[in-house]
Amino acid sequence: MDSIIFDLDGTLWDSLDTVLEAWNEALEESGAEKTLTKEDVRGVMGLQAHEIREKLFPHLSDEQHRKFEELSSELESAYVRKRGGQLFDDVEHVLEQLSQKYNLYIVSNCQDGYIESFYAYHKLDEHFVDFENxxxxxxxKGENIQLVMERNNVERAVYVGDTKGDHKAAKEAGLPFVYAAYGFGDVDEFDYVIDEFKELLNLFG
Known part of the structure; x- marks a missing residue:
């Protein structure tokens, strides 16, 4: 194995509070009457934009949703860059150790600018070779994993994530899946499971 590819939300950090604030502000400015809860946002972490709309915003008109998407994308990246999120225990130390042996990547179902904001706040970009969204x-996500592998000549990798969507993406890309059981999702099928981030060192250190 030469590489480890990571999901972001629920795998490397928890940014729920920051994202919730951005989304509710965007909804208010879009003229929507709905206010989201933390559990609402937790329930759609890892989904793509059209899936989030189907689950949370079926009541919004096309125009309201377009405005919400534009505002939430702008606010979310700005808030994350300024306030960050909560890294899971030992993430910095483990990434530093793993990056000495493997090439590390991030592939997340997020908008453009979100991973860059994660890098900017926590200064962890030095450990990663590339990312995609x-x-x-x-x-x-499966196609983005394949894209990252192709352009970086990755031969053998694993994907680390916390949701059924992450498992599906890893399967589509032909990779073993490491289930981060401490994250946001419940996954029944996996090749490896970790209850804490530092357990990656036991598997691959």
Whole structure:
């Protein structure tokens, strides 16, 4: 194995509070009457934009949703860059150790600018070789994993994530899946499971 590819939300950090604030502000400015809860946002972490709309915003008109998407994307990246999120225990230390042996990547179902804001706040970009997201490519997570592998000549990798969508993406890309059981999702099928981030060192250290 030469590489480890990570999901972001629920795998490397928890940014729910920051994202919730941004989304509710965007909803208010879009003229929507709905206010989201933390559990609402937790329930859609890892989904792509069209899936989030189907689950949370079926009541919004096309115009309201377009305005919400524009505002939430702008506010979310700005808030994350300024306030960050909560890294899971030992993330910095483990990434530093793993990056000495493997090439590390991030592939997340987020908008363009979100991963860059994660890098900016926590200063962890030095550990990663590349990243990708559907906000930049319009592709599914599985396709983005394959894209990152192709352009970086990755031969053998694993994908680390916390949701059923992450498992599906890893399967589509032909990779073993490491389930981060401490994250946001419940996953029944996996090749490896970790209850804490530092357990990656036991698997691959």
């Amino acid at each position: 559907p906000g930049r490519t319009g592709l599914s």
